[in-house]
Amino acid sequence: MDSIGDETYVQLTTFTRDGRPKPAPVWIASLGDGRVGFTTGADSWKVRRVRQTARVELRVCDYAGRVSAGAAVIAGQAILGGPEDEQMVRAAIVAKYGWQFHLIEGLGAVAKLFGSAAGAGGAAILIETA
Secondary structure, three states: OOOOHHHOOOEEEOOOOOEEEEOOOOOOEEEEOEEEEEEEEOOHHHHHHHHOOOEEEEEEOOOOOOOOOOOOOOEEEEEEEOOHHHHHHHHHEEEHHOOHHHHHHHHHHHHOOOOOOOOOOOOEEEEEEE
């Protein structure tokens, strides 16, 4: 593995105020400057937790977030990006995942028609790994 950003699925672990880990699988992409990033809903719990603490952990996982025994833990510091960062990260995700991203985006648009915020974008989280 050259970079965690080269992996298909990554388990992102954010932490609550009292230090409890909250893992979730994400699509992640290298940003070409030593950082990785992903997009998420602006009101997501991931965004809320990153605002509380920048500490995150990354592990290679499968599509359901299952981590193999002995998978390396990569510590990182996360920041919430601005609108220009969201466009940059989105472009990197689209370049990496292509039709899969467009399928998920389309399903999110249909969900919005029925009142669900599922698939809502609007925020980029940038991670610098140690």
